[in-house]
Amino acid sequence: MAKRKNRLRYLVLIFASWWVIYPIATSVQESFEIDLGPLYSGRGVSFVGQFFQGTGGLMPTAINYLQAFRIEAWPRLVFNSSIIALSSVSIALIVGIPAAYSFAMYKYRGKTILTIGLLALRTISPFAVLVPFFIVYGQLGLFDTFQGMAIIYLVLNLPIVILMMRGFFKDIPKEIYEAAFLSGASDMTIMRRIALPLVIPGMVAVVLFAFVATWNEYLYALILTGARSKTVSRGVWSGFGESIQGFKILDFDELNTAGTLALIPAIVIVLLVRKYLVRGVTLGAAK
Amino acid sequence: MNRLQYLLLIPAVTVALVVGAYPILFSIILSLSEFSITTPEIQVVGVQNYISVLFGELAPVFWNSAGVTLLIVVGAVAVELVVGIILGLALFGNFRARSLFYSILVVPLAVAPIVLGILSSPNVIWDDINTLLFYGTGLGISIDLFQPAAFYSVIILADAWLWAPLIMLVTLAILQGIPKEHFEAAEIHGASSWMTFRSVIFPSIIKSPVLGFVLTLRVIDAFKSFEIPFAWTFWLGQNDLGSPVDTFSVLMWKLLTSSVYDFPLAAIATIALISTAIILVFAVFALRYTARVYSD
Amino acid sequence: MVQVRLTGVSKKYGDVPAVEKLDLLVRDREFLTILGPSGGGKSTTLRLIAGLETPDEGDIHIDDLRINELPPRDRNMTMVFQNYALFPHMTAEANIAFPLVVKHTPKEEVEKRVKEVSSLLKISHLLKRKPKEMSGGEQQRVALGRAIVKKPNVFLMDEPLSNLDAALRTEMRMELKRLQKQLQTTLIYVTHDQTEALSMADRIAVIKDGKLLQIGSPEEIYNQPADAWIASFIGNPPMNLISCTLARNNDRTTLHAAEDCVLEIPKSLISKLTDLEIGAKLKLGVRPEDIEIGSKGATLFCEAEIYLLESTGDSTVIDFKMGDSIVKLKTKAGYKAKIGERAQLVFTGSKMLLFDAETGRAL
Numbered sequence: 001m002a003k004r005k006n007r008l009r010y011l012v013l014i015f016a017s018w019w020v021i022y023p024i025a026t027s028v029q030e031s032f033e034i035d036l037g038p039l040y041s042g043r044g045v046s047f048v049g050q051f052f053q054g055t056g057g058l059m060p061t062a063i064n065y066l067q068a069f070r071i072e073a074w075p076r077l078v079f080n081s082s083i084i085a086l087s088s089v090s091i092a093l094i095v096g097i098p099a100a101y102s103f104a105m106y107k108y109r110g111k112t113i114l115t116i117g118l119l120a121l122r123t124i125s126p127f128a129v130l131v132p133f134f135i136v137y138g139q140l141g142l143f144d145t146f147q148g149m150a151i152i153y154l155v156l157n158l159p160i161v162i163l164m165m166r167g168f169f170k171d172i173p174k175e176i177y178e179a180a181f182l183s184g185a186s187d188m189t190i191m192r193r194i195a196l197p198l199v200i201p202g203m204v205a206v207v208l209f210a211f212v213a214t215w216n217e218y219l220y221a222l223i224l225t226g227a228r229s230k231t232v233s234r235g236v237w238s239g240f241g242e243s244i245q246g247f248k249i250l251d252f253d254e255l256n257t258a259g260t261l262a263l264i265p266a267i268v269i270v271l272l273v274r275k276y277l278v279r280g281v282t283l284g285a286a287k
Numbered sequence: 288m289n290r291l292q293y294l295l296l297i298p299a300v301t302v303a304l305v306v307g308a309y310p311i312l313f314s315i316i317l318s319l320s321e322f323s324i325t326t327p328e329i330q331v332v333g334v335q336n337y338i339s340v341l342f343g344e345l346a347p348v349f350w351n352s353a354g355v356t357l358l359i360v361v362g363a364v365a366v367e368l369v370v371g372i373i374l375g376l377a378l379f380g381n382f383r384a385r386s387l388f389y390s391i392l393v394v395p396l397a398v399a400p401i402v403l404g405i406l407s408s409p410n411v412i413w414d415d416i417n418t419l420l421f422y423g424t425g426l427g428i429s430i431d432l433f434q435p436a437a438f439y440s441v442i443i444l445a446d447a448w449l450w451a452p453l454i455m456l457v458t459l460a461i462l463q464g465i466p467k468e469h470f471e472a473a474e475i476h477g478a479s480s481w482m483t484f485r486s487v488i489f490p491s492i493i494k495s496p497v498l499g500f501v502l503t504l505r506v507i508d509a510f511k512s513f514e515i516p517f518a519w520t521f522w523l524g525q526n527d528l529g530s531p532v533d534t535f536s537v538l539m540w541k542l543l544t545s546s547v548y549d550f551p552l553a554a555i556a557t558i559a560l561i562s563t564a565i566i567l568v569f570a571v572f573a574l575r576y577t578a579r580v581y582s583d
Numbered sequence: 584m585v586q587v588r589l590t591g592v593s594k595k596y597g598d599v600p601a602v603e604k605l606d607l608l609v610r611d612r613e614f615l616t617i618l619g620p621s622g623g624g625k626s627t628t629l630r631l632i633a634g635l636e637t638p639d640e641g642d643i644h645i646d647d648l649r650i651n652e653l654p655p656r657d658r659n660m661t662m663v664f665q666n667y668a669l670f671p672h673m674t675a676e677a678n679i680a681f682p683l684v685v686k687h688t689p690k691e692e693v694e695k696r697v698k699e700v701s702s703l704l705k706i707s708h709l710l711k712r713k714p715k716e717m718s719g720g721e722q723q724r725v726a727l728g729r730a731i732v733k734k735p736n737v738f739l740m741d742e743p744l745s746n747l748d749a750a751l752r753t754e755m756r757m758e759l760k761r762l763q764k765q766l767q768t769t770l771i772y773v774t775h776d777q778t779e780a781l782s783m784a785d786r787i788a789v790i791k792d793g794k795l796l797q798i799g800s801p802e803e804i805y806n807q808p809a810d811a812w813i814a815s816f817i818g819n820p821p822m823n824l825i826s827c828t829l830a831r832n833n834d835r836t837t838l839h840a841a842e843d844c845v846l847e848i849p850k851s852l853i854s855k856l857t858d859l860e861i862g863a864k865l866k867l868g869v870r871p872e873d874i875e876i877g878s879k880g881a882t883l884f885c886e887a888e889i890y891l892l893e894s895t896g897d898s899t900v901i902d903f904k905m906g907d908s909i910v911k912l913k914t915k916a917g918y919k920a921k922i923g924e925r926a927q928l929v930f931t932g933s934k935m936l937l938f939d940a941e942t943g944r945a946l
Contacts (some may be wrong), residue, residue: 005480010375017391019448023406024394026415060579069487091302097301103581106292114296115581116574121307122507123570126560127539129306131552155306162299163581175668178635183682184656184733193685197672216399219513219536223543233399256411258404270397271390278456281396283504285580286460286497 022216024263031257034061058275064257069187072236074261080225082233085144085214088153089161089207096161097203101191103162104169120284125218129155137224154218160283164209167256167284168202169195205276208269215266233261318557321551336557345554348529349561352538356562358439358518359534360436360509365444367505370447371454372492379462395452403522404444404518407445429495438519445515450505454498461495462488500577503570508565511536535562584611584646585736585769587632592641593793594627601627603793604641606731607736609771614763614853616784620816624793625773629739632771634658644775645736661730662739665723665746669714673727676710682733700728703762720751727759731766738763738770744779756783777817781805789813806811807936813945814868820900820911825867826940829859838867841906844885846930851939855946864940869930871900871913877929884929889920903928 068074084238103111133249134143134151172195188240221234270277277285318336320329340349368541378389378460406412409432417429432438465487473483492498513536524530528541539555542548594602601623609615610913617625630636630896632643634679636657643650650658661682669678676697683693701707704724712942714722723743730738732940743759744752760783762926763770774780780787780799788798799808808814814822827840838846846867848856859865877884887903894900899918903910903926911927937946 006382009377009382013388013392016374016377016390019393020394023403023412023448024398026412027402027406030411040537083619095298096296102295103291108292112578112582114569116418116578119302119504119574119578120567120570121303122504122508123563123567124307124311125539125559125563125566126513126536127512127543127555127561128314129310131317131556132310133558135317135552136313152306154302156297156303158306173666173668175666176670178633178655179664179668179729180670180681181655181660182633182634182658182660182662182739183685184659184686185681186656189685193681194670198670213399216397216401218399218401219540222540224814233401236399237401237405255405259405262399262402263397264401266397267394270393274390274393277393277396278460282455282457282460282497282501284382285500286457 013203020183027256027263028260031064032060032062034063043145056096064078064254065261067254067260068257076228077232077235078265080146080229080263081215082125084149084153084229084231085211087146088157088214089210091150092154092157092161092210093119093203093207096158097165098191100162100165100266101169101195103166103241116155118162121159123156124155130220130223144226144228148224149221149229149231152224153214155216157215158214160210160280161206163283163285164206165199165202165280165284167279167287168206170200172198175213202276205273208273209276209280212266217260236262290533311563314556314560317553318560320553322553333580336553337561338552340557340561345558348533348538349558351529351531352533352558355516355532356510356512356534359442359446359512360506362439363450363509363512364502364505366443366447367451367454368502370451372454372458372474374451375458375462375492376488378459392455393452395449398449400449400514401461401518403445404514407441407448407515408518409522433523438523438532440521442515445513446509453501453505457495457498457501458492459497461492461563465491496577496580499573500580503577507566507570507574510562513537515538535559584671586611586644587737587769587771589628589632589644590642590644590646592628592631592638594631594636594638600793602631602638605790605793605795607788607795607798609769610786612767613771614760614772614783614785616774616787618777618778618780618787618816619790621775623776624789625790626693626741627793628790629662629741629771631772632737633660633662633739636871639716658737659733659735660739661733661735662735662741663726663730663743665742667714667719667726667743667754669722669726669729671714672798674713675706675717675728676713678714678725679710679728679732681729686733689926696727696732700732703731704728719747720755723747723755727762731762731768734766735768738768740772743772745774745776752779759783771918778819779904789816790829806934807945808868809945811868811938811945812867814938814945818870820871820913820922820923821866822870822936823910824938825869825905825910827865827867829856829861829865831861838865840867840885843887844905847886849933851933852935852946855937864944865946866938866940868936868938869910870934871911873931873934874910874912874932875929876901876912876914876926884927886925887924887928889922889924891922892918892920 103115107273120215129152137145142151176198177190178192180194185193215231216233217231218233218237222232222237225231225234236255245257273280305381306386316329316331319331321332322329339345374392378385378392413430421427421429430437431440434539469487470483473487478486512534515533516532516537517540519532520530520541523532525543526546528538528545528547533541535558537557542551542555542558545551548554584821587607589607592602592607593600594606605624605628607628615681615805617628620626627636634650634653638651642943645658651869669675670681673681679700680693683696688696697710698707699708706721706724706728709717709721710724714725717725723746726743740759744755747755748887756779759772769896781804784799784801787804789796789804791812797804797813799807805817808817808822811824815824819895825840827838827844827846830837830839830845835847836856838848840846871882881939885905887905889901890909891902892899893902894916896915896916898916901912901914901918901920903912910928938944939946
């Protein structure tokens with residue numbers, strides 16, 4: 001009985017693991033190959049729809065990576081993404097932590113409404129934000145700048161910071177706050193000397209989560225960045241979209257190289273914060 | 288005596304107003320105006336944009352997008368729910384290599400949707416699969432990805448690839464929160480695994496407010512889906528409005544970059560607001576129940 | 584002088600009343616224990632005094648100052664918690680110094696006070712350690728250190744010993760008592776453990792269902808419980824409560840407890856029964872140590888069957904079955920008897936108590 005259950009379990013898990021690994025592995029493999037024919041997808045074979053287009057042939061190589069670094073200025077995109085993500089997350093932390101502390105520590109009317117309001121930020125269509133910012137950034141000269149991107153990504157990062165940090169503040173036993181309060185400490189002292197030092201591990205997790213979310217974001221980057229502040233996720237696609245639109249030869253190998261390079265840091269980070277993963281993806285609703 | 292709790296909120300509320308309320312207000316004014324990027328003067332003209340979107344010139348593409356979006360939301364969230372719960376159940380307990388499987392199965396949470404969009408759209412992995420079918424089986428068959436049933440399935444499965452792990456993690460958290468005694472009690476009373484599942488496990492999962500909350504978030508996010516259908520637009524009517532993969536977000540992107548229209552920002556704002564209103568009604572209704580996860 | 588006074592204090596959590604119309608006076612420099620069952624409102628009382636909760640009704644005074652709205656930090660009280668609530672990221676030294684540091688005490692003064700306190704509590708060797716690196720007992724002492732370092736007006740303690748093992752708990756009880764006498768500070772101590780209350784307190788306040796049932800010295804609480812519930816809560820084993828009916832046989836007033844048990848009422852109690860009618864339901868309270876096994880002929884005796892023998896090491900507790908109820912008797916260790924034998928229970932008349940069966944009030 002128990003054995004049969006375990007067999008079923010392994011069957012499910014092995015299939016699911018294959019399902020997860022397959023697209024990523026394909027991408028990684030193709031990034032190390034070069035197609036010998038045009039419009040080929042990195043497999044040496046091409047179909048359009050169901051129609052077989054012919055075979056070209058493959059050559060194993062690392063030239064795609066060289067290209068990514070030398071020609072496509074990949075390090076530059078990583079730099080852009082990192083600066084934008086880190087500054088946006090920093091602003092979100094500075095304005096979000098006091099709010100998270102307030103949500104966690106005090107009882108007052110309107111807190112539920114505020115929470116729902118914060119979550120409702122998520123329902124706003126990205127274009128309802130993009131169009132006004134598109135116009136305003138054009139006028140203010142913030143289009144395609146780090147500052148502009150850091151500001152717009154607050155839509156993403158502020159709820160992450162507030163709701164996750166709220167959970168970490170709540171994790172500290174209430175008696176610890178009370179002991180500090182009775183010791184004569186003011187609210188600000190308690191926040192600074194007791195609460196903040198105790199949530200540092202959580203804060204690191206929050207920073208990493210918000211970083212990954214920003215790193216992976218695509219739509220805002222697609223419309224609001226250009227040559228100066230192009231991000232990694234936009235760079236992944238530009239080879240594809242821009243070459244199709246520009247009737248250039250579509251080079252899937254480069255695409256897969258860019259994709260692989262974009263995935264690595266995000267995957268490493270997510271595996272690093274495994275312990276806090278559930279809290280991260282549920283915005284602190286589950287532990 | 289204590290106004291500190293409100294003072295602490297001021298910075299965050301200010302930012303939320305700037306990045307949330309301000310653009311919404313701006314969009315509302317824009318949607319009631321005539322606006323051209325070449326003459327950046329906003330002239331309020333009334334509800335004509337709304338009429339155009341809902342009943343007039345843009346109505347066919349708008350309603351097409353409503354249908355596509357709804358199909359993707361319902362399909363993706365349903366698949367994610369089922370697959371996520373199954374994976375959560377499979378990962379629950381102590382067994383060999385659990386930690387390895389866990390690490391593999393959470394990887395999609397790190398993957399940028401745009402990367403998966405590329406990978407799942409033609410041709411990257413599909414050439415692989417079609418080659419296998421074409422040569423490997425010796426039957427000379429291949430999947431026609433341009434059939435609606437095929438590409439909708441792929442889009443939905445790709446979304447599920449990204450987000451089923453989220454439901455899996457929530458299910459796992461719920462299962463780990465069930466007191467051990469409940470399982471032991473069921474076992475002592477001679478309950479079969481199926482009975483334990485029906486009487487202990489399944490109700491805990493279904494009744495969990497956290498699952499309800501996360502599903503609400505998933506619906507909200509799926510409603511805005513962009514990257515995966517976007518990758519498909521290059522194969523399915525890149526320049527036509529109203530293609531079968533035009534979700535609301537893709538439609539608005541097409542309008543923005545269209546060569547037919549000259550930056551129809553007012554129309555885009557109108558569509559953005561109407562689609563936001565639709566999902567907001569759902570969200571406020573759902574969050575009133577599920578936001579309980581944040582009450583004390 | 585520090586006197587804490589609660590008058591008509593009520594506190595509700597949602598619709599659930601935690602404390603109802605509570606009047607309580609804590610005298611200057613006394614060791615007052617609040618004793619009661621879990622969820623009975625004793626912790627809430629303590630938290631109201633500390634200022635961690637605000638009362639819905641009523642007033643709290645320190646001496647003549649009304650402190651209802653005074654924030655905890657201005658009350659000059661300290662509290663020791665069941666889980667110690669040490670700051671996990673600080674060393675023992677920093678924990679103890681914290682109340683002084685937040686008041687911007689000069690550095691030399693802080694060092695001096697921490698030194699004094701740690702030698703008083705014998706924890707000088709622990710100062711550089713963090714809470715994680717200390718045992719429960721050591722953490723407890725550090726928590727005490729943090730509480731006494733700022734010389735508060737009132738110490739508040741919420742079940743501070745219940746996470747310690749039995750031996751350490753007994754040791755700490757005496758230590759706390761000694762400390763309180765040495766520091767001459769008013770101490771309010773919440774516990775559900777009656778042994779703790781009886782052994783440490785100057786006075787005990789018994790609180791149940793948010794109401795004060797009785798306040799008095801341990802001896803008063805033990806010997807003259809105001810209420811049948813207190814009688815059954817205190818003592819080890821607690822007082823026997825035997826249901827009985829009031830009867831009169833030829834001018835003699837008797838209590839009918841069971842078929843084989845008709846007791847003549849001792850003179851000391853008769854005056855209290857004058858208002859009662861024949862047939863009134865009462866509860867007779869007798870401590871197990873005030874019952875002996877004897878022979879017929881004594882005035883106050885009952886016959887009952889031995890039901891169970893429990894040896895507690897220093898004594899033997901014999902359970903008797905009398906009618907439907909069990910009566911416990913405490914006698915010297917090593918008492919030999921057979922289960923099922925019948926024996927005569929002799930009550931020491933002067934120590935008998937009577938309670939109204941319905942209200943539970945002592946007569």
